[in-house]
Amino acid sequence: MSKAGKGGSDKLQQKSPAEFFAENKNIAGFDNPGKCLYTTVRELVENALDSAESISVLPLVEITIEEVSRARLNTLRGLGDHARVDEQLYHDYESEDARKKRLAKEAKEKQRLEKLAATKGEAAAAAAAADAARKAADGKKAGPARGTLFYKVTVKDNGCGMSHADIPNMLGRVLSGTKYGVKQTRGKFGLGAKMALIWSKMTTGLPFSISSALRKQDFRSQYELDIDIHKNAPNVHSAAKLPNADGWHGACLSLTIEGNWSSYRAKLLKYLRQIAVITPYAQFSFQYIAEDPKSSLKLTFRRRTDVMPPPPKITKHHPSSVDLELVKRLITETKATSLSAFLTREFDQVSKALSGRLIGELRSGGVNASTDPKQLSSQQVVRLHQLLHEVRFADPSGSHLSPAGEYNLRLGVMKELQPELIATHAGDVRVFEGHAFIVEAAVSLGGRELRPGINVYRFANRIPLLFEGGSDVITRTATKRINWGSYKINQSSDRVGVFVSIVSTKIPFKGAGKEYIGDDVEEMVSAVKAAIQQCCAQLRVKIAKALALREQQQRRRNLTKYIPDAAGAIFTVLAAMAGSDPRGPKRRRLQDSSNLLQQVARKEVVQATLEKKLAEHVERIDTDMALEFQVAQGLAGGAAKQQLWLAPLCDKTHYGPELHANACVVRLLH
Numbered sequence: 001m002s003k004a005g006k007g008g009s010d011k012l013q014q015k016s017p018a019e020f021f022a023e024n025k026n027i028a029g030f031d032n033p034g035k036c037l038y039t040t041v042r043e044l045v046e047n048a049l050d051s052a053e054s055i056s057v058l059p060l061v062e063i064t065i066e067e068v069s070r071a072r073l074n075t076l077r078g079l080g081d082h083a084r085v086d087e088q089l090y091h092d093y094e095s096e097d098a099r100k101k102r103l104a105k106e107a108k109e110k111q112r113l114e115k116l117a118a119t120k121g122e123a124a125a126a127a128a129a130a131d132a133a134r135k136a137a138d139g140k141k142a143g144p145a146r147g148t149l150f151y152k153v154t155v156k157d158n159g160c161g162m163s164h165a166d167i168p169n170m171l172g173r174v175l176s177g178t179k180y181g182v183k184q185t186r187g188k189f190g191l192g193a194k195m196a197l198i199w200s201k202m203t204t205g206l207p208f209s210i211s212s213a214l215r216k217q218d219f220r221s222q223y224e225l226d227i228d229i230h231k232n233a234p235n236v237h238s239a240a241k242l243p244n245a246d247g248w249h250g251a252c253l254s255l256t257i258e259g260n261w262s263s264y265r266a267k268l269l270k271y272l273r274q275i276a277v278i279t280p281y282a283q284f285s286f287q288y289i290a291e292d293p294k295s296s297l298k299l300t301f302r303r304r305t306d307v308m309p310p311p312p313k314i315t316k317h318h319p320s321s322v323d324l325e326l327v328k329r330l331i332t333e334t335k336a337t338s339l340s341a342f343l344t345r346e347f348d349q350v351s352k353a354l355s356g357r358l359i360g361e362l363r364s365g366g367v368n369a370s371t372d373p374k375q376l377s378s379q380q381v382v383r384l385h386q387l388l389h390e391v392r393f394a395d396p397s398g399s400h401l402s403p404a405g406e407y408n409l410r411l412g413v414m415k416e417l418q419p420e421l422i423a424t425h426a427g428d429v430r431v432f433e434g435h436a437f438i439v440e441a442a443v444s445l446g447g448r449e450l451r452p453g454i455n456v457y458r459f460a461n462r463i464p465l466l467f468e469g470g471s472d473v474i475t476r477t478a479t480k481r482i483n484w485g486s487y488k489i490n491q492s493s494d495r496v497g498v499f500v501s502i503v504s505t506k507i508p509f510k511g512a513g514k515e516y517i518g519d520d521v522e523e524m525v526s527a528v529k530a531a532i533q534q535c536c537a538q539l540r541v542k543i544a545k546a547l548a549l550r551e552q553q554q555r556r557r558n559l560t561k562y563i564p565d566a567a568g569a570i571f572t573v574l575a576a577m578a579g580s581d582p583r584g585p586k587r588r589r590l591q592d593s594s595n596l597l598q599q600v601a602r603k604e605v606v607q608a609t610l611e612k613k614l615a616e617h618v619e620r621i622d623t624d625m626a627l628e629f630q631v632a633q634g635l636a637g638g639a640a641k642q643q644l645w646l647a648p649l650c651d652k653t654h655y656g657p658e659l660h661a662n663a664c665v666v667r668l669l670h
C-alpha cells in the first residue's frame with residue numbers, strides 16, 4: 001500500500017492560486033505588517049492611476065489611512081470587551097523575575113546619574129536623564145504599538161470605475177484583471193488588490209468595501225466582499241445599486257488591515273513624493289488619521305500641469321516574443337479564417353507581403369495562405385513557432401508606449417526637489433525579447449532633501465521602486481558604470497539626483513512584488529547608461545558655466561574689496577601733488593590733460609569720486625568679460641543656451657532633427 005494510501009504526508013493535494021499567494025505573501029511584496037501597509041496603499045494608488053489614465057482624465061487620488069485601535073476593531077468585528085481571567089497568560093504580564101531585573105536596571109541607572117551629577121554637575125545629569133528617557137520612549141515606539149496596529153486604508157479615484165457585474169471577480173479572485181494584454185500598465189498580474197484583501201482577511205477578517213461607478217452611469221455599485229481563499233472565488237456579503245445623482249465616476253476601495261505605520265511612515269511618504277514626481281499631472285491628497293489627533297497628518301501633492309502623456313495603446317504580440325503555448329492560444333482565439341489573415345492580424349510588424357513570404361517557407365509542410373489556422377496540425381504549429389523565431393522581423397515601433405516625457409519628468413523633479421541644476425534626456429525606442437522599451441532620465445545637482453553622493457530614483461512603467469535598490473539595473477548603472485568625475489561631478493560630495501524611468505509592455509521585474517529590475521538584461525543596461533550619460537554631458541556644460549560665473553563673481557568681489565584702499569592711496573598722492581609747486585619735477589612728469597590736479601585742488605574731485613569711478617570701471621570690465629565669455633560659449637555651441645520646455649500640443653513625443661538658429665535651437669516632432 002502506498003504511503004498516500006496509509007494517510008501519510010505524501011498525500012496528493014492541490015492549492016488554489018489564492019492559497020498559494022496567502023502562504024507566499026512575500027512574493028507579492030507583503031512581507032511584514034509595515035510592508036503590508038505600504039504595499040496595500042501602493043497597489044490601490046497604482047490601480048487608481050491606471051484607471052483615470054485609461055479614460056484620459058487627470059487623476060485625482062485621495063488616500064486615507066486611519067488608525068483603528070484593537071478595541072474599535074473588536075467592536076467592528078462584533079466582539080465585546082473581554083475581562084482577563086488569568087493575567088499571567090498575557091504578553092504584558094510582568095513576572096517576578098522581570099520585575100526584579102527592571103528594578104536592578106533602574107537602580108543602576110540612578111547610581112550612574114548621581115555619579116554624573118557629582119562629577120559634571122546637575123545640568124549634565126539632567127541632560128543624560130532626558131536622553132535616557134527619550135531612548136526608552138523610542139524603544140517603545142519601535143516595538144509593536146499595541147492598540148494601534150490596525151488601519152483602515154481607503155483610496156478613492158476619479159477613474160473609469162468597474163462594471164457592477166465584474167466587481168466580485170476583479171477584486172475577489174486572484175489572478176484576474178484587465179491588464180494582461182500587450183500594453184504598458186502599472187498593474188500586470190491581476191494580484192495586487194486581492195493580496196491586500198487576503199492580508200486583511202488573515203489579520204482582521206473584515207471585508208473589502210467597494211463603491212464604484214462607470215462614466216455616465218446613473219447608479220453606484222456598492223459591495224462588501226471578501227475572498228474564499230480555498231476556492232479562489234469571491235464571497236459577496238452584500239451588493240447594491242445606489243443612486244448616483246452627482247454623476248460621479250471612479251472607484252473607492254476600503255479595507256482594514258494590520259500594519260505598522262511608525263516603521264513604514266518614511267517609506268510611504270517617500271513613495272507618495274516619488275509618485276508625485278513621475279505623475280505631476282495627478283493630484284494626491286493624503287490623510288493619516290491617528291487616534292491621538294496630534295499625530296495625524298495631512299499632505300497634498302498638487303497637480304502642476306494639465307499635460308498628460310498620451311495613454312498607452314494595446315499592441316499586438318511581436319513575432320519574436322511569442323512562445324509555443326502563446327501561438328496555440330492565439331490560434332484558438334483568433335477570428336481569422338486563413339493563415340495569411342492570422343499572421344497579419346495577430347502579430348506586430350507582419351505586413352501582407354511578409355505574411356506571403358512566411359507562408360512560402362511553410363508550404364513544404366503542407367499549408368498555404370488560405371489554410372484555416374484552427375486546422376493546423378501540432379507539427380505545423382511547432383514549425384510556425386520555429387519560423388517566427390528564425391526570421392528577422394522589424395523591431396516594434398514603440399508608438400504604443402507612454403513615457404512620462406522629458407517635460408513631465410523635469411517638472412516633477414523641479415517641483416518636488418528644487419535642484420540647482422538639472423538635465424533630462426529621452427532615449428530612443430529599444431527592444432528586449434520583442435518588447436519595445438524607452439528609457440528617460442534626469443540628473444540633478446543640489447536641491448532639497450538630497451544627501452551628498454548619488455541619490456537614485458527608480459521608476460518602471462511610472463511606478464516608483466523603493467526596495468531592493470542594490471540589485472536594480474538603474475542603481476547599479478548609476479553607481480558603478482558612470483565615470484562621474486569626467487563630467488565635473490564629485491560622486492561623494494556633490495548632491496546628485498539620478499532619476500531613471502523605464503516604460504515597456506514587459507518590464508523584466510524580479511518577482512511579482514515589482515520591487516526591482518534585474519541587472520542581467522544587456523539591452524536595458526546599455527539604454528540606462530546611455531540616458532544617464534546624455535544628461536551628464538548636458539550638465540558638464542552647465543557646471544562649467546556655473547564655475548566660470550562663480551570665478552567671475554569672486555574676481556569682482558576681490559576687486560571691489562580693494563577699491564577704498566586703492567582710491568585712498570591714489571587720492572593721497574594726488575592731493576600731495578595738487579598742493580606742490582606746479583613747475584616742480586613731480587608735476588612736470590604728469591600729463592594732466594583733464595586738469596585732474598586742479599579739480600583735486602578745487603575739491604571737485606575727492607576720494608569718494610575716485611571710489612565711484614573705480615567701482616564703475618570694475619562693473620564695466622566685468623560686464624564686458626561676461627559678454628565675451630557668453631559669445632565664446634555660444635559659438636562653441638554650449639553654455640549660453642538655456643533649455644526651455646514648451647509642451648507639445650499634440651500627443652507626439654518622438655523628436656526629429658534639431659534646427660539651429662543664432663538665438664535658439666528648435667526640436668521638431670516627427
Ligand SMILES: Nc1ncnc2c1ncn2[C@@H]1O[C@H](COP(=O)(O)OP(=O)(O)OP(=O)(O)O)[C@@H](O)[C@H]1O
Nearest residue numbers: 047051170177178187188189190191192193194251
Ligand atoms: N480603482 C480601480 N478602478 C478601476 N478598476 C480597478 C480599480 N482597481 C482595480 N481595478 C480592476 O481590478 C483588476 C484587478 O486589480 P489588481 O490590483 O488585483 O491587479 P492588477 O492591477 O490588474 O495587476 P497587479 O497585480 O500587477 O497590480 C484590475 O485589472 C482592474 O481592472
